[in-house]
Amino acid sequence: MEIWINPACSKCRSALSLLDAEGADYTVRRYLEDVPSEDEIRGVLTRLGLEPWDITRTQEADAKELGLKDWARDESSRDRWIAALSAHPKLIQRPIITAEDGTAVVGRSEEAVRDALGRG
Numbered sequence: 001m002e003i004w005i006n007p008a009c010s011k012c013r014s015a016l017s018l019l020d021a022e023g024a025d026y027t028v029r030r031y032l033e034d035v036p037s038e039d040e041i042r043g044v045l046t047r048l049g050l051e052p053w054d055i056t057r058t059q060e061a062d063a064k065e066l067g068l069k070d071w072a073r074d075e076s077s078r079d080r081w082i083a084a085l086s087a088h089p090k091l092i093q094r095p096i097i098t099a100e101d102g103t104a105v106v107g108r109s110e111e112a113v114r115d116a117l118g119r120g
Contacts, residue, residue, distance in 0.1 A: 001026040001116065003107070004036070004096040012095040015107040022117055026097075031089050038086045044096060045082075047104035052081035055093040055106060062088040
């Protein structure tokens, strides 16, 4: 199990506390420092069953600078979104927990983190 976090994020800290309380075996990835490649983002999106715009923090300054709200949300624009997430990792929703069963969740709630724990 791996969790992508921003240490400044309260949701990330809450998720880590819950994982620790449950004795989970996990690896922390500070994704702002250890930036995921486009291929890694594609892999996580597959595991999440989501599209890149689904995990984009559109209220961030970078998103506004890029004009993301005006970008198309379709298959032909998918690679553009993924490239933006890799180039601007602050835009990635957090925390993302990859489970042992090959799935992933965006762990913004205790329920979502428990869901990831239940997946092994």
